[in-house]
Amino acid sequence: MKKKINFQEIKSFLLKNKKISIPVFIAIIVIVFFVFRASESDVASIESVKFTDLKKSVRATGQVVSETDISLSFNKASVVRSVRAKVGDKVNSGMILATLDQGQAFATLTEAKGKLLGAEAKYNKILEGYSNEEIILAEVAFKNAQTDLVNKKNNQITVVANAYQTLLNSSIAAFSISTGDTQIAPTITGTYVLEKEGDIRISTYQGGSWYFDGFGLVNAFGVVSSTTPQPIGESGLYIQFPTTFTQGNWIISIPNKKATNYLTNYNAYKSAIEDQTIIVATAQSLVDQRQAELNLKKAVARNTDVDIAKAEVLSAEGALQSAQSLYEDTIIRAGTSGTITKVDIKYGELSEIGKPVITLEDVGNLYIEALINEANIAYLKMGQSVSITFDAFGKDKNFTGVIAHIDPSAETNNGVVNYKIKVSLNEKDETIRPGMNANIDILAGQVSNVLAIPYIAINKKDGKYFVDFITNEKNKKYEDREVQIGFLGDNNLVEITSGLKADDKVALRKD
Template identity: 40%
Template sequence: MKITRKKIIIVIAVLLVAGFAVSRFFGKKTPTLQTAEARRADLVSEVSATGKVEASENLNLAFEKSGKVALVSATVGKKVSVGAVLAFLDQKNELAALTSARGSLAAAQANFDKVLAGASSEEVAVAQSSLDAAKAALVAVQNQQAVLVLNALAAFNNSTPAAIPKTSNISSVTAEVSGTYTGSAQGIYKLTAYDTGLGPFVNVTGLESADFQVRSNAPTALGTHGLFVEFSSTAVQASDVWEIEIPNTKASNYVTNYNTYQAALQTQASAISSAQSAVDSAQASLNLKKAQARPADLAAAKAQLLSAQGGVQSAQAALEASLLRAPFAGTVTKVDIQRGQIISVNTAAISLISENKFEIKAFIPEADIARLKLGQEASVILDAYSSDVKFSAKVIKISPGETLIDGVSTYQTTFAFENPDERIRSGMTANLDILTDKREGIIIIPARAVFAKESAKFVKVMNPDQTVAEVEVKTGLRGSDGNIEITEGLSEGQKVLLSNSN
């Protein structure tokens, strides 16, 4: 029988269909369902990042003033302690100004102490002696001036005394006055003649009182004040009267003696006033020496002291400005000055990095930055060492401003190593795992077992009878290991289907 080409094609097609059917029938396998058991465990959430190690303090130091460099003690690689002098400028003027300021302060302090303590016993004794001398001088002036005034008064009162007869006298008998008036009172002696039958007598009234027989051959005392009277004749008539005025205002020397007396009184007042002023001044000085410091004096002395202290502080600041000190303990990395060089203010002179204090600067993407907080711990692996060499660090600073890297917003975050380690070097690459959250003893399942439906989250639970049921759950923390926290909907030990199960 002749087999045509058409028949051959038909047979091949039938065989292919039959082979495919057999393959489908005998090759079909039972679906494999992948499950995971809800278990209780600890869960952590981490953010991974890469950064660079830098010295926590890295400064270019400069002088605060310009001047001539006097000494440079720093050398590259030298380790220095905080406050160490690395270099200083010529200080002749600053040292002189400081010495002068300290002298002013010492003087102000001494004055304040003196005002506060008051006068010494020696000063009080000197002031008392001055007062005693002033008082003695006052007494001497008073006595001296009293004598001078009395002498002037006596001369004034003795301005040529004269017995003036009354115009009504019957006789022409005159009376002559002699002697020196020693009394201090001023007034009139009135002499009145009268007859007793034994001869003429005179009755004295006024400044003094007396009675005596009229005599023409000898002076008769008018009383006890030194004046005498002698009549030109005894032929006086009863009722004749003579008056003696003390002082005699009609005497030719009356005005002169009056002026002399008034001058003596003025001199006395001036001299006594001057002496009294000296006493008052000495008394005030003594009182001041004995008295405690007045608040006003103490405040003034305190102000002077504060001003002097400010002067010393200013001079010290000027001296300190000529020094270049290490602001922290570290290592000198550069020295750009030399002795004798004239350097300008704020010109970089010496560079310094901190000793065993390093940080890591890393840029965290915006997708993760919200999970970072200050104080979070980080595990650090440095590329220079194997992965089993780990260091600990903490987040100490998160920059508020973004930095664009390849069009992605990142935020510079600074980590501080918790413990100093000599193996850490500036410039090393650091790989960080930052612990952002942690739960202990919670129920977890693989995150891929959870799916969303109608604004809720579900898992497929494998029941003991091998049936599958959808169960709504609530989730919590998503861990870095692919697991997720289940807060509601599952119990420990339940099995859930994974999303890639066939």
């Protein structure tokens, strides 16, 4: 403790020694000044020991994430043939979301299924044997399958041919070859019948009357007429000229790729070809199956036959699995139930292998991820209640949750050690979306009606805790007193478990 200076004694000393020289007098004054300064109290403020409630809160910011967050992509590069999902759609596990061109893959899969069925049938019948009636029925089934295959092939040839004919006749028109020609072009009518692509060039000339020549896909000759359409060779097309015209050269492109209906007709033609491949492959697969079944019914079983048939089944199973895998490469399926939150692909585009094109999230099962500093992680445990606000809604709208997970390992960034926690939401609110910023407040602990003082009043010496206990509040005198501390709460208040009582005073020193 610092001793207080007695200024009355100094005054009496100076009055009794009037003969002191001026320099000595000044020195005495300086010494007294600094002694006085040194004698001032170092107490900044005095705090009373009071009963209060303490709580410890851990606060952090985090982000809303989905329990399910899957980026889906194709496993092969091909043309996108369908996009069946859009943003906001709720889908179930296994649903097809998008497909690529499947013609060849589907045909291969169908063929593999047929071969497996045939191999299994062969194996089973080798073991069981067949009656004459079963053999006759198998022969009939085989012949029916062959007939069906021929009919479907012929039918599909007609369908494809009709689609191609429609494509070739896409709004046929004549266009001037000469740059800057502003005269009205001839009108083209009729139906093109030559079933080949290319150009027909038309030239007009005067030889007493006006005539035209056609060459390219056809060789044609005719009289220029503005009233009666004239045939263009054997193409099935007719040409009629405007009332007024001059000598000119025109081109008729087959098909007319500038036509407004060209793309529609082209896609219909391609679709017809794909359908032809699938339908014929399916019919051929059935023929193969019926042939295999018939062969099995006629065969005589031997041990080697059984072994061979078993091997054929295994081989067919492997081929089917391979075909199934190739087929699945043309499909994007929902791996789980959820909501589509992103679609980045369109019909007709060329897919890229592994490029995410659809995002699937479970927006009905959201949680918050946050990083907690190592200094606070010991206060947290599973199941603790959490108060939550979102930047998007403001501080006045409150939500609740619980700690659902605490990572056992730390994340270190620039020397700062944090632990990731997950907070599940109690409320199911459709306005809460993945990616939103969240503010969490966790009540880590609390005690009621305990003695507490500011933690800054605690002095630690040799592993023990002390306070500057006020012995004379007026003169701000204090002494060391050992205390025991307990719960450390918010606002830097600490519980005193022994050493002080209510209304005791402690000093907060300057310094």
